[in-house]
Amino acid sequence: MANKANIKADNRPIDRILSPFQEFFHQEASSGILLFIATLLALGWANSPWADSYMTFWHMNISFNFGGFGLSKDLLHWINDGLMAVFFFVVGLEIKREILVGELASPRKAVLPIVAAVGGMVVPAAFYLLFNPSGDAQAGWGIPMATDIAFALGVLSLLGKRVPLSLKIFLTAVAIVDDLGAVLVIALFYTFEILWPSLFVAAVFLIALIVTNRLGVRKPLVYAILGFGLWVAFLQSGIHATIAGVLLAMTIPVRTRINTEEFINNTGFFLEEFQSHGRSGESVLTNKSQRAAIQAIEITAEHAQTPLQRLEHALHPVVSNFIMPVFALANAGVIISGDFFASIGKPVTIGVMAGLIFGKQLGIFSASFLAVKMGWSDLPAGMTWKRLYGLSWLAGIGFTMSLFIASLAFDGSQFLSLAKVGILIASLISGIVGAVILGGSKK
Secondary structure, three states, rough: OHHHHHHHHOOOOOHHHHHHHHHOOOHHHHHHHHHHHHHHHHHHHHHOOOOOHHHHHHHHHEEEOOOEEEEEEHHHHHHHHHHHHHHHHHHHHHHHHHHHOOOOHHHHHHHHHHHHHHHHHHHHHHHHHHHHOOOHHHHHHHHHHHHOOHHHHHHHHHHHHOOOOHHHHHHHHHHHHHHEEEEEEEEHHHHOOHHHOOOOHHHHHHHHHHHHHHHOOOOHHHHHHHHHHHHHHHHHHOOHHHHHOOOOOHHHOOOOOOOOHHHHHHHHHHHHHHHHHOOOOOOHHHOHHHHHHHHHHHHHHHHOHHHHHHHHHHHHHHHHHOOOOOHHHOOOOOOHHHHHHHOOOOHHHHHHHHHHHHHHHHHHHHHHHHHHHHOOOOOOOOOOOOHHHHHHHHOOOOOHHHHHHHHHOOOOHHHHHHHHHHHHHHHHHHHEEEEEHHHHHOO
8 A cells, every 4th residue: 555655646746856866865875976076066166267256256255143243254164164063963963873872882893993993093194294294284184084974985885785784884983983083183183272251151052952951852943042052152262163063962862752662552542543533535634633643643753763863864964965065065176287286296285195095094904903803803794804905995085074174274374275186186096996996895
């Protein structure tokens, strides 16, 4: 019956039009494909006859006024400070979920991705500092530490069944620890001035969020209002506003109101109520009792889920298919000219490329090898050393996170364009080599 209903629904004109798009946006590879398209658009725009409009557009000023309080930034900063705060909020939800019930919940299972991620952060940073040991360029050491999970998973998805599910799970776990490391690096090393009054206000909002959680409040709107206050306070404090997104995620409840047995019993009861109060073919619109039963089932389903689950499920497509491509479009516009090729030989560019291409694979693979040989952990089912080596190459796709950290390290500096060149080249090489290794790996 359900299949017939679905077929009937899909025959509507609007469903036939939207179905290909809905299918695309539900695929794992969609985010990576959209990121790639956004990058090409950014590069094309920045190198077109309308190149001046690229910079003009992203640097146009946008102001908001709330009574006597106002915020004024250019569009690029609204994206990097605002939309990326939502991105880091979802990252925070993923970190919390993984620690509670995911790959990081079991100490023995968590050891391997944690050790791999740490190796994949420390070694790339060391490679970068090898070429930029001092001066203003030294600040870019955090750039090659990052991994773009959307791009990396997109590559894995394109390889299809040649890549077992365990590889995707492991790469996701490594990337989540990597993201947590990036958050700490941003908070500790890319904060140059702290305004303590604003930080005090942020602390008040954070305490209010914790109290709200402890009181059992589950309405997303309450957390959104308090979270917005937390974000504004961080925006004014000198600590990057994206940290507010992670802290907000840590306060989102992870408890359900009813357990599995209660959900089954309640849903069964309301389904019987629905069936007993209507005749076949009768419109639900005219049946008050059936409408009440449907609403009760909706409330029951909501109570059986955690707010963290619902928010992550709702926001993940928005982040993957909108926020990250917009960020790429705004930040990946590098002018390709004689200066572009000359910049490849600059220490900043070489440091970024060396860190992402060589540092990532060496750090992740060697740290994982050490953890397994020392008996701290085991390779996941379906994982081989060749596949792990291929994954360590894919982790060199820094892209979104690397561009973000570069914008913090070199905001307004001549080094920013050099770092972007290194990120684009290294991410392309890492993705191709990783795909070739994994694509030819049968076991």
